Amino acid sequence: MSIRGKACIAGVYEHPTRKAADKSVFQLHAEVAKGAPRDAGLSMRDVDGYVCSGYDYYHNDEGNYHEA
Amino acid sequence: MKHKDTLRGKVAVIGAGLSPVGRVPGRSPLWLAADAARKALAEAGIDKRAVDGVLSSHAFAAPFHRFSIAFSEYFGIQPTFSNTLQVSGATAATLFAVGAAAVAGGLAETVLVVGGDSLLTGLSPDLALRSMTESRDQQYEMPFGIPVSNTFAMTAHRHMKEFGTTPEQFAEVAVVHRRHAMRTPGAQMTAPITVQDVLGSGMVTSPYHKLDCSLISDGAAAFVITSAERARSLGARKPVYILGAGECYTHEHIFLMPSLTTTGAAVSSRNAYAMSGYGARDMDVAGIYDCFTGTVIMMVEDLGFCPKGEGGRFVADGQITYGGAIPANTHGGLLSFAHSGMPGALFHFHEVIRQLRGECGERQVTGAKLGLVHSLGAGFATNATCILGTEDTL
Amino acid sequence: MITFDEATKKPLPTPDTDSAAFWSGLKEGKLLLQHCLDCGNVQYYQQGMCRRCGGERLEHRAASGRGKVHSYSVVYRAPGPAFKRDVPYAVLLVELEEGPRMISSLVGAKPESVTFDMPVQLVCEKASEEITLPRFRPA
Numbered sequence: 242m243s244i245r246g247k248a249c250i251a252g253v254y255e256h257p258t259r260k261a262a263d264k265s266v267f268q269l270h271a272e273v274a275k276g277a278p279r280d281a282g283l284s285m286r287d288v289d290g291y292v293c294s295g296y297d298y299y300h301n302d303e304g305n306y307h308e309a
Numbered sequence: 310m311k312h313k314d315t316l317r318g319k320v321a322v323i324g325a326g327l328s329p330v331g332r333v334p335g336r337s338p339l340w341l342a343a344d345a346a347r348k349a350l351a352e353a354g355i356d357k358r359a360v361d362g363v364l365s366s367h368a369f370a371a372p373f374h375r376f377s378i379a380f381s382e383y384f385g386i387q388p389t390f391s392n393t394l395q396v397s398g399a400t401a402a403t404l405f406a407v408g409a410a411a412v413a414g415g416l417a418e419t420v421l422v423v424g425g426d427s428l429l430t431g432l433s434p435d436l437a438l439r440s441m442t443e444s445r446d447q448q449y450e451m452p453f454g455i456p457v458s459n460t461f462a463m464t465a466h467r468h469m470k471e472f473g474t475t476p477e478q479f480a481e482v483a484v485v486h487r488r489h490a491m492r493t494p495g496a497q498m499t500a501p502i503t504v505q506d507v508l509g510s511g512m513v514t515s516p517y518h519k520l521d522c523s524l525i526s527d528g529a530a531a532f533v534i535t536s537a538e539r540a541r542s543l544g545a546r547k548p549v550y551i552l553g554a555g556e557c558y559t560h561e562h563i564f565l566m567p568s569l570t571t572t573g574a575a576v577s578s579r580n581a582y583a584m585s586g587y588g589a590r591d592m593d594v595a596g597i598y599d600c601f602t603g604t605v606i607m608m609v610e611d612l613g614f615c616p617k618g619e620g621g622r623f624v625a626d627g628q629i630t631y632g633g634a635i636p637a638n639t640h641g642g643l644l645s646f647a648h649s650g651m652p653g654a655l656f657h658f659h660e661v662i663r664q665l666r667g668e669c670g671e672r673q674v675t676g677a678k679l680g681l682v683h684s685l686g687a688g689f690a691t692n693a694t695c696i697l698g699t700e701d702t703l
Numbered sequence: 704m705i706t707f708d709e710a711t712k713k714p715l716p717t718p719d720t721d722s723a724a725f726w727s728g729l730k731e732g733k734l735l736l737q738h739c740l741d742c743g744n745v746q747y748y749q750q751g752m753c754r755r756c757g758g759e760r761l762e763h764r765a766a767s768g769r770g771k772v773h774s775y776s777v778v779y780r781a782p783g784p785a786f787k788r789d790v791p792y793a794v795l796l797v798e799l800e801e802g803p804r805m806i807s808s809l810v811g812a813k814p815e816s817v818t819f820d821m822p823v824q825l826v827c828e829k830a831s832e833e834i835t836l837p838r839f840r841p842a
Contacts, residue, residue, distance in 0.1 A: 242319075242412075242414065242415040244414040245415075262720075263720050265719045265750070265751065267751075271750075271751065271752055275757055447714055448716035448748070449805070450806050451714045452714055452715055452716055453806055454778060454781065454782060454792060459776045459794050463794070466774050466776055467774040512779040512780075513778075513779060514780065515779075516776075563806065564805050565804070
């Protein structure tokens with residue numbers, strides 16, 4: 242079993258901006274995320290998975306509320 | 310449309326381990342995780358050197374940016390595949406799905422799935438404060454004093470308005486979970502409670518009382534997963550197979566949740582069932598993320614165990630316990646067994662796997678062959694479902 | 704690090720490049736929604752592109768300030784020391800007349816008086832020199 246040859250990169254996009262003081266991090270993510278499917282000739286509706294890098298913001302948010 | 314090449318039956322769980330849970334002072338999240346991991350490996354009958362993949366959740370009380378890497382160092386292994394996943398409470402089920410995909414895709418042969426945290430005794434004052442103040446969006450939610458419990462409370466509240474679900478039905482969920490925990494060795498809360506106890510336990514955020522809310526605990530769980538072929542060649546005792554997996558992410562902010570009463574679990578479970586070739590009616594046992602009582606009522610609907618809006622009645626009719634349609638959280642769940650944050654949902658996996666292996670003693674659901682585990686988080690932002698089965702179900 | 708003193712202060716938003724216009728609108732008493740000139744979608748909160756069509760021709764228009772309570776929860780146990788003095792208080796999920804929903808909290812009435820679908824009206828409440836928070840009172 243291996244992933245050899247099973248998946249391909251269908252579209253790529255690199256943001257042209259290097260200093261983006263006027264854009265939020267989400268806006269930058271969104272702009273590159275828009276570019277890659279466009280390059281592949283696909284629309285957002287064709288996308289069913291999303292993986293990104295970035296700062297991992299971990300916290301306790303699962304509703305634990307009482308100790309005993 | 311051509312069927313996707315799926316994971317169904319390709320990967321098996323061959324070992325499971327639990328650390329002590331509940332109040333475990335003096336033990337770090339890494340120790341708890343390592344303790345669970347060595348037990349899982351012992352059960353699988355393999356040495357830690359045979360592990361080439363490690364997947365983990367984050368630990369709030371040990372805020373490493375790369376918990377899976379820190380864990381591997383602590384445990385004395387150097388895996389060739391590793392990641393620390395973060396989709397809040399849904400992380401548990403995604404650890405199994407991603408781990409299975411890695412094994413099926415040949416990125417790793419033997420993956421240790423592990424999570425540990427010590428929310429009860431391990432948080433420094435700094436982390437305890439951060440856990441309260443940083444849990445929701447800082448611009449559009451937190452200024453209004455909305456804890457994450459409040460987001461879940463608003464979904465349950467709307468469920469009451471739309472379907473006539475009652476506080477007594479919510480309370481019944483807590484009562485059933487406590488009854489289950491009373492038969493689970495090591496469970497954190499084992500004193501019996503009644504519906505009246507829940508309703509009288511003090512309001513936290515309406516409609517939830519203190520006993521409608523899950524626990525704060527220390528604890529860890531770990532699992533060894535490998536390919537079905539390798540499980541057979543190792544002569545693994547009673548492997549449990551991953552038959553289906555599905556996820557769904559519908560929003561980040563609670564005000565953008567498409568419907569407060571139908572969640573992404575409807576989609577994640579539909580996809581998991583489709584992959585497995587089984588449906589809700591085929592499930593013998595379930596592990597359902599129970600951060601709040603109403604969450605379970607909404608989930609038995611979205612997971613297909615009863616029609617939308619009838620979850621309250623379903624619970625009150627005894628359908629989520631022994632003799633009912635779907636015995637759920639037979640270990641006592643997050644409400645009564647333990648809830649150590651993201652690893653909390655791994656306890657549901659541990660219980661369902663033990664049930665499918667017939668190892669639950671007086672808690673055993675007779676003849677359990679198929680099980681569902683659903684984990685979710687962040688005000689229903691994240692949902693992930695796994696279908697597990699014995700050899701007979703392949 | 705966060706100190707106990709810091710934690711006793713209520714968290715206030717730090718506007719970013721997506722949201723600066725929104726927060727300055729509130730200082731002038733306006734709750735700005737984004738209207739997409741390409742697809743007509745109306746959205747809250749503020750961002751650089753339309754969540755429905757991805758278009759970037761977004762226009763800020765002030766909301767009427769009228770809405771109704773889609774859901775709510777009255778908080779009795781505060782999320783951290785900053786909100787301890789305020790309990791019980793009602794957190795509202797308001798559905799605005801224009802469609803979008805938002806999180807806010809109730810002013811001008813007892814928290815226990817909130818009901819589902821109750822009509823509410825925007826109140827702009829100054830929280831600091833920079834920040835005015837959008838709250839709601841019974842209409």
